[in-house]
Amino acid sequence: MPWQEAPDGAGDVPVTPARDGAAEDIRAFDGALHPDRADGLLAALALLRTDAAHGASLDFARLQHWQQHVLGTPQPPPFRDRPAFAKGGRERYGIGPGTRARLDACLAGSAADTERPVPLTARAARAYLDVCFFHPFDDGNARSAFLTLLFVLAREGVALDSVTLLRRVTFQADNPADALALARFLDVHLTETRRRAAPPGP
Incomplete structure (x- = not known):
């Protein structure tokens, strides 16, 4: 994918939104499905923000830590050990001896790299799609x-005041255009968050 062509969301300058769009969406959307689902996601959200503030690396072990709260399991959920399917069986995600290592390598690419700069919107979108299409867990x-x-985003000091476009759209694994579409959706949210967070003019 030509990730360097993704819109840059007005750069990776930190931004504090006027409201917590992620938490509000979890309470409204997931809370309507089940209160426990929302509670688990909110607990994971708090953990990831703490991890981000400490500059933690991103790998499967980090996802496991969050996913234990998402699913409410007594132990961190393991990497799946069989092929997975999605979208009514139309998409199949294979499994092999190196699948987890490949996921970790892809997730490591989400960090900023001054030698090979990629917009923050692209790095965030790519990591999102890596998790979707590696499909590491049996659920969630x-x-x-x-x-x-x-x-x-949080690792760069960025948060959003809305996430609607990011949670209400389905992306196809075999459609390259969908990847850049996600980056564009993220750019829309990030640009609007910056605009609404900016102090009013004179």
């Missing part, structure tokens, strides 16, 4: 992908 992969995107 969309929620894990959402948290991953938020972590990549």
